[in-house]
Amino acid sequence: MAPEQEKASAEATVPAIRLAGLRRDYGERTALDGVGLTVGAGQSLVVLGPNGAGKTTLLRILATLLRPSGGEAVVLGCSLPDEAWKLRGRIGYLGHEPLLYRDLSGRENLRFHARLHGITGAPAEAQIAALLAAAGMERRADERIVELSAGMRQRLAICRCVLHEPELLLLDEPDSNLDAEGRELARGLIGPGTGSTRVVVTHDPERFLPEADQVLRLGIGETATVS
Amino acid sequence: MTSSRAAFAAILAKDLRSELRTLQSLPAMALFSVTTFVIFRFGLDRTQLSGSLAAGVLWATLLFAAVLGINRLFVAEREEGGFDAIRLAPIDRSVLFSAKAAALVIYLLALELVAVPIFALFFLQDLGGLAPLALVLLLADLGLAATGTLISSMAVNSRARDLLVPLVLLPLVVPLMIAATGATEPLLALGGPGYHRFGTWLMVLGLYDLIFGLVGYAVFDFLLED
Numbered sequence: 001m002a003p004e005q006e007k008a009s010a011e012a013t014v015p016a017i018r019l020a021g022l023r024r025d026y027g028e029r030t031a032l033d034g035v036g037l038t039v040g041a042g043q044s045l046v047v048l049g050p051n052g053a054g055k056t057t058l059l060r061i062l063a064t065l066l067r068p069s070g071g072e073a074v075v076l077g078c079s080l081p082d083e084a085w086k087l088r089g090r091i092g093y094l095g096h097e098p099l100l101y102r103d104l105s106g107r108e109n110l111r112f113h114a115r116l117h118g119i120t121g122a123p124a125e126a127q128i129a130a131l132l133a134a135a136g137m138e139r140r141a142d143e144r145i146v147e148l149s150a151g152m153r154q155r156l157a158i159c160r161c162v163l164h165e166p167e168l169l170l171l172d173e174p175d176s177n178l179d180a181e182g183r184e185l186a187r188g189l190i191g192p193g194t195g196s197t198r199v200v201v202t203h204d205p206e207r208f209l210p211e212a213d214q215v216l217r218l219g220i221g222e223t224a225t226v227s
Numbered sequence: 228m229t230s231s232r233a234a235f236a237a238i239l240a241k242d243l244r245s246e247l248r249t250l251q252s253l254p255a256m257a258l259f260s261v262t263t264f265v266i267f268r269f270g271l272d273r274t275q276l277s278g279s280l281a282a283g284v285l286w287a288t289l290l291f292a293a294v295l296g297i298n299r300l301f302v303a304e305r306e307e308g309g310f311d312a313i314r315l316a317p318i319d320r321s322v323l324f325s326a327k328a329a330a331l332v333i334y335l336l337a338l339e340l341v342a343v344p345i346f347a348l349f350f351l352q353d354l355g356g357l358a359p360l361a362l363v364l365l366l367a368d369l370g371l372a373a374t375g376t377l378i379s380s381m382a383v384n385s386r387a388r389d390l391l392v393p394l395v396l397l398p399l400v401v402p403l404m405i406a407a408t409g410a411t412e413p414l415l416a417l418g419g420p421g422y423h424r425f426g427t428w429l430m431v432l433g434l435y436d437l438i439f440g441l442v443g444y445a446v447f448d449f450l451l452e453d
Contacts, residue, residue, distance in 0.1 A: 099308035101241065103303075
């Protein structure tokens, strides 16, 4: 087998996410304990659980924004936290906060994030224009974030999340604040059709379970289960 | 990895654009310094200052005005998710330190463009020392920016941020202020500027800038960890 084919074959067989006995403590409180699962490349994992079960903590660990307290976490072939630096730029993270500066416009925010990810000039402008169109935000793109509704901020946050074409999408309540049209548009940007591996944290199983390859159920003080 | 130069330019441009749009730091810094000069003028009941007293009034005012800007330096990153965005991007995190320090230097220079002429108007009769004073201001600004950026990034996650910044920053900038006033004193001497030990104090300022610049650059990455 040619080296390039071998590499491609190896990448295809390496899971996008592999967790074993993952734990995270905040002081004496354990937020996440004993989470283990494997998610293949291009698959969707839906994470369910009540408030305080550790869903957002799990997502932030996968995004390299939090260090695990114990256990093993390998994301896109990189072991966390030691190889977290290799993952930067390969993850699209949509959290509770839109990560947009309130006093800049949507377009200025997207330009800023594009530059941080090394996308500049005409390609950046084309990419931003395409995303704004896909999110239905072209007409409001030059208004400051502080002047936009929560739903419009969420649409821009989704644009920001996929701007650099990440391999892994980490989505925390991606539909929050979105109306029916917004949800449909968001589906085109961060839905299962994108081809990226997805981890979706949600309180709306009816909406996301049909597109799940695996489901992780987290409970407070209970063992996490995968189905 | 995104080039550090591109990331530096992006963060600095974002900060300056936000400040120009909101005017959250600079007007407060300028107003504070002007008010303080007025208080000194009437409090000291003097229309002319020179030597060490002039240097002390100038640097005490600039330092406390700078604290106002330093307090707000990372507020947008904390409240609007900038820290997370930068930690997710393929950039050297120390670039954030450099860009924030550069933004602070620009704020301080803008402050001094307003404050120093007013200081001269209120207290100085001989303006000959103002040209070499620009070099002292620049070197002191660099040191203040390096230390201020470091302390501001540490204090921003605390609810007692407004208290922590001056409490931690002021002791650290004592050597900087000694050197800055030492270099300024002969420039504002009665009868025209002198240069006694001026070069020595400039070297002390340069050394302070170098040390705190390197310390900030080296430890900043660790400060951004959870």
